[in-house]
Amino acid sequence: MRRNEGTSVTEAVRTSAARRPGATANEFYDQLVAGLEAARAALPDDEATFFNRPMSDAELIEWLCFQAYYEKRAAEFIGRWLADTPEDDAFALLARQVRDEARHYQLLMRALDRRGVRSLDGWRPEPEWEEWIDHWYPSGADTLERVAAHNVTGEIGAAGAMVAVRPRLPADVAAAIDKILPDEQFHMRLGRTVLARYCVTDEARERVLYRAQRTFELEQAGRAAYNRRMARLGLTDLDAATPPLA
Incomplete structure (x- = not known):
């Protein structure tokens, strides 16, 4: 069942902003995060729930x-x-994040290696993932737009997904996630820092809202594509009470 049908990130932020006109940059960030949380809460129950069972080996490999x-x-x-x-401040923070993301990739590839997968050469992403991750995230007119999409909207979603799925993971993969999550928290703080320092005009806030809303939409499309992929591979049933990824 859908709760608060039609809620968008932008609508939720504007509702919050109406209660606090003249918000500071930090308050705007808090409004944006609250808007993302409200938009997620408005998803259908089956899309707001992660895996409800331990993953099979084949499903785990796809997820990894x-x-x-x-x-x-x-x-x-x-x-x-x-x-x-x-x-300069954003440059230094983002340089650290590059190292973090590369380390996360290594941790996940080691988990795959233990399961006989040596590379991603034979694995192909879904078109929705390419639109979201390969095209949308890298875009953006400036640091503010890029960070609003990836570090604020994207990393909040990614960290929440990892926390939700962790109980369904085998011990070695859960241990890898435990190493990744503190970095995700840093990446989210990076997003807050950039917005607090540079998202100080109405025009900038409108651009940030657009980037957040579109990122949220692409993320949901990407997760739906994951569910369809699992069904196509025979790893799950889309008609089950709780699809595997939402």
Whole structure:
């Protein structure tokens, strides 16, 4: 059943902003995060629930491949941002994040290696993932737009997903996630820092809202594509009470 049908990130933020006109940059960030939480709460129950069972080996490998792909792409596109990041503070923070994302990729590939998967060469992402991760995340006119999409909207979603799925993971993969999650918290703090310092005009806030809303939409499309992929591979039933990824 859908709760608060039609709620969007932008609508939720504007509702919050109406209660606190003239918000500071930090307050705007809090409104944005609250808007994301409200939009997630408005998802259907089956889409708001992660895996409700231990993963099979085949399903786990698919999930690990997706996560490794996501982390590798993040290291690549954030690395490309650095040449076009004039803000010294953001440059230093993003440079650290590149290292983090590369380390996460290594941790996930080691988990795959223990399961006989040596590389992602034979694995192909879904078109929805390419639109979301390969094209949308790297885009953005400036540091503010890029960080609003990836570090604020994307990393909040990614960290929440990892926390939700962790109880269904085998011990070695859960241990890898435990090493990744503290870095995700740093990446989210990076997002807050950038918004607090540079999202100070109405025009900037409108751009951030657009980036957050579109990222949220692409994320949900990407998760739906994951569910369809699992069904196509015979690893889950889309008609089950709780699809595997939402």
